Amino acid sequence: MKAMQTNKKIQAAWLLTIGGVCLLILLGLTGSLAADKDDDGFVPMFNGKDLSGWKTEGNWVVQENGVVTLKPRSGEKGWQRYKSYIWAEKQYGDFIIDLEYKYEKTGNSGVFFRVGSLDDPVKSGMEVQILDTYGNPKAITPHDSAGLIGAVGPTKNVTKPAGEWNRLTVTAKGNRLKVVLNGEQVIDVDLSTTKAKDKPVKGYLGFQDEAKRLWYRNVRIKEL
Numbered sequence: 001m002k003a004m005q006t007n008k009k010i011q012a013a014w015l016l017t018i019g020g021v022c023l024l025i026l027l028g029l030t031g032s033l034a035a036d037k038d039d040d041g042f043v044p045m046f047n048g049k050d051l052s053g054w055k056t057e058g059n060w061v062v063q064e065n066g067v068v069t070l071k072p073r074s075g076e077k078g079w080q081r082y083k084s085y086i087w088a089e090k091q092y093g094d095f096i097i098d099l100e101y102k103y104e105k106t107g108n109s110g111v112f113f114r115v116g117s118l119d120d121p122v123k124s125g126m127e128v129q130i131l132d133t134y135g136n137p138k139a140i141t142p143h144d145s146a147g148l149i150g151a152v153g154p155t156k157n158v159t160k161p162a163g164e165w166n167r168l169t170v171t172a173k174g175n176r177l178k179v180v181l182n183g184e185q186v187i188d189v190d191l192s193t194t195k196a197k198d199k200p201v202k203g204y205l206g207f208q209d210e211a212k213r214l215w216y217r218n219v220r221i222k223e224l
Contacts, residue, residue, distance in 0.1 A: 042098060042220035045088060056086040059209070067217045070109070076211040078108065084209040087118060093202035094173045094224040104213040105162040107132045110149065111170060115204040126151075126199050127208065128170050128179055134161045146181040151196040154179065154186035165217070173224050174201075 037043055045053070048066030059073050068086075076082060092113065103109065108131050115125030127149040133139035134157075142151055145159040146168070158181050160166050171178040175197075179187035191197055207216065 038220070040222065042096075042222045045097075045219040045221050046216075051086070053089050054086050054206075055089055057084040059084050060086045063215075065217070067215050068219070069216075070207075070209060070212070070214045072209075072211040072213070078106065078210060078212040082209045082211055085112065085118075085121065085206050086209075087115075087204050087206035090205075091203055092205050092221070092223065095205075096169065096171045096222045096224065097205070097220070098167075098169045098222075099219040100165045100167050100217050101130060102160075102165045102215050103130065103132055103162055105132060107162060107212050107214060108208075108210040109212065109214045110208040110210075111168065111205075112208060113170070113172060113205045114200045114202060115206070116200040118204060121204070121206075121208075122149075124200065125203055126177075126196055128168070130168075130208075130214070132159070132162055133157055134159050146179050146186045148177065148179070148187060148189075148194070148196060151191075151194040152177075152187055152189050154181070156184060156186055158182045158184045158186065171224075 046062070046066060046068055047053070048062070050062055051060060059071050061069050061071055063069055097111065110127040110129050112121050112125050112127045115121045117124040129143060129145055129147045129149055131145045133145040136157060139145060139157040140155065141147060141153045142149055144153060145157060146154040160182065167182055169180040175191045177187060177189050177191050178185065191199070
């Protein structure tokens, strides 16, 4: 009888131990998931080590400190569209994306979002322009820096010179689009009143390859 009671006590102790370990593992996993978000609810889009979670043909490279750069391949010339954009595997509808970028002289790229088809991102989605328009006060068309290509120009040109980091925040919520560049709101528009009114409300998000050196860092996103 005593032996049976001792065995039951041992079994109970083991069950408590196993239960405690499982609880700690669960709490650890929960903590890890929570740690992916910062205090504002943003999630980093790059892990700082490789291009996990992204699709590209391979000429995008992760550098020190988590900087992601485009390195044009031999024979590629700037200002020509190539198919080596880099696309997040996940699709987004309503979101805020906050990032920093810099470019070489005459740099050109763009932040694409709500892209319905990767075969033709220009026609099937929207693009906020990244362009070296530093120092040009007339650079306020839809095709200038921070403009929504083909639809809305920025209210002012606040882009920084080549080699300096710019900070860009794009907010897409329903038909509302807001763009902030270097602390200045340059677009606040109802998309239904623009040429972008028939674009998809959800789709792929990525960065354009124009065969010009470009660097991104601190790329974060918050779904709304």
